Amino acid sequence: MKRIAIYHLETLLWIARLGTFRAAAERLNTTQPAISARVREIEEQLGIAIFRREGRNMVLTARGRRLVKECEPLWAGFEKALLTASGFEGATGTVRIGSGEIAAASCLPAYVQEVERDLPGVTLEIELDLTARMLQQLLGGMIDMAFLAGPVASPGIRTVGLGAVSLVWVAGQETVRAGGFAQNLPVWSIPSHSPLHGVTLETLAQGVITPRSISTCNNVRTLIEIISGGGGAAVLPEPMVRSLLASGTLAEVLPRPVRKIQFEAAIRGTESDPVVLELFRRAAGLRIDS
Amino acid sequence: MKRIAIYHLETLLWIARLGTFRAAAERLNTTQPAISARVREIEEQLGIAIFRREGRNMVLTARGRRLVKECEPLWAGFEKALLTASGFEGATGTVRIGSGEIAAASCLPAYVQEVERDLPGVTLEIELDLTARMLQQLLGGMIDMAFLAGPVASPGIRTVGLGAVSLVWVAGQETVRAGGFAQNLPVWSIPSHSPLHGVTLETLAQGVITPRSISTCNNVRTLIEIISGGGGAAVLPEPMVRSLLASGTLAEVLPRPVRKIQFEAAIRGTESDPVVLELFRRAAGLRIDS
DNA sequence: TTAATCGATAACAAAGTCTGATCAAATGAA
DNA sequence: TTCATTTGATCAGACTTTGTTATCGATTAA
Secondary structure (H helix, E strand, O other): OOOOEHHHHHHHHHHHHHOOHHHHHHHOOOOHHHHHHHHHHHHHHHOOOOEEEEOOEEEEOHHHHHHHHHHHHHHHHHHHHHHHHOOOOOOOEEEEEEEOHHHHHHHHHHHHHHHHHHOOOEEEEEEEOOHHHHHHHHHHOOOOEEEEEOOOOOOOEEEEEEEEEOEEEEEEHHHHHOOHHHHOOEEEEOOOOOHHHHHHHHHHHOOOOOOOEEEEOOOHHHHHHHHHOOOOEEEEEHHHHHHHHHHOOEEEOOOOOOOOEEEEEEEEOOOOOHHHHHHHHHHHHOOOOO | OOOOEHHHHHHHHHHHHHOOHHHHHHHOOOOHHHHHHHHHHHHHHHOOOOEEEEOOEEEEOHHHHHHHHHHHHHHHHHHHHHHHHOOOOOOOEEEEEEEOHHHHHHHHHHHHHHHHHHOOOEEEEEEEOOHHHHHHHHHHOOOOEEEEEOOOOOOOEEEEEEEEEOEEEEEEHHHHHOOHHHHOOEEEEOOOOOHHHHHHHHHHHOOOOOOOEEEEOOOHHHHHHHHHOOOOEEEEEHHHHHHHHHHOOEEEOOOOOOOOEEEEEEEEOOOOOHHHHHHHHHHHHOOOOO
């Protein structure tokens, strides 16, 4: 009985969350046989079956479910106690962060720097993705925190605002010299998921400009390069093009839209891991205003 | 960080309770170097000092004290969750039980049998001692539960009644044939700590008998042998002499005293170990009535 | 000073744990 | 069906952790 360690319980929790041994193994940075062994050890120690084979998956038995339920808050409390004792400087582990592309450019550099300074033992795994998929991954436990643009209200997700940045209508230097919107530029945007796309449409709806066409690219960096090369005009977050504006590669071609783009950090509403909660707390302290 | 197991916490808790590594080692059925190693591991993992050398002892630092305080309920929670999952049949460990001699004879056999049947993994270490010393050991953590005679009300101790047994005035067969109290028998009792002694004095105070002398022996079994051999009369718990009365070795020489002897089980009021609490619960279910 | 107690340390033994390479069963697609 | 994929089990071996015994130096009390 005494031979059950904390990581055995942590293993149970992650299997319960992710559904398969393999996913838990990946999540815990180990191998599937190790997970199998841990589960076997717990079952042997307790003399009960915690999982039952169901097709090619393992599912929790009633007792297993109860055990997991009881252990979850205890595990969180334990982690918190240890981290509190070491003042969080001793925090270790891997936290997976999803981020939208725009949020990544605007929020991540400062954030990562802060975390690496204050919590040197924590490894971050950052993956850029679309907002919808990120929320799904967040709920499914594949990522622990997400940075994203635009207000998100999803059940089971807890968010905090990080600030807002201005948007600017820009076009390439050459294009502007050639007359800008006087000559029916093509407008570029990113696919309809993004709040940027909404702003693009709003401006167009005002009838100020008549685009030659509306093209999209799902990668903002590439889009910026297209614009820089004279491909047309686009609404972009000011921080992402600030240096290009300063160097003259890009120039503003319309008044700045009133709407700004909001950034948020998101975690599961049920998140209990103190490291993730601490990272979320720190994210909430970011102020990404332009 | 993840390399800290439940027994590390248990180790901290017992060091905090008992004051020294050695005592904790003994209590946890291991050696002092093992305890030192566990402490070192925790301190290394957390990167903080939990103990500070003070003379030849180690005392908790402020952080250490806080950690212990936070971990105590967590540890109890883990133990309880695990034991609940295995239905307590999987309980393991050692529980130290102190018992008064009379309580031992009256309560322990049935109790031990029940525990060995239902919680086969639990080892009992039973030590017979005086009530006062037992309470001290209980509070000091050297024992976990005590069975004792007579009502006890001590701060920090939680008790439950187990029932009462009758007392009988007995003397040896030969003595009774020779006339019993008609001939001024010596009276034997146990030292003044015991409730038996009180009953002895009460009877004498009623003036019914006039003893030739009042001697004492701090061991009831020996006292019974003395009485059996014709050494005099004594007040004894009925169950302890039942078979000797039946066989005729002893005989009752006075009406039974009205006062009975109460038995109680006692644990620390702050006890959190689920195994001990379970054993206490079972003790409370005993009914030792004659 | 002597004896006893406290915890640290080293050397060795024992037990536990992880990994990488399979294996068998179940599932889903062609 | 057949084939490819996914899931977990198993095993051998290397490696790590953990415990024990015996000893040490430091501190305290007699």
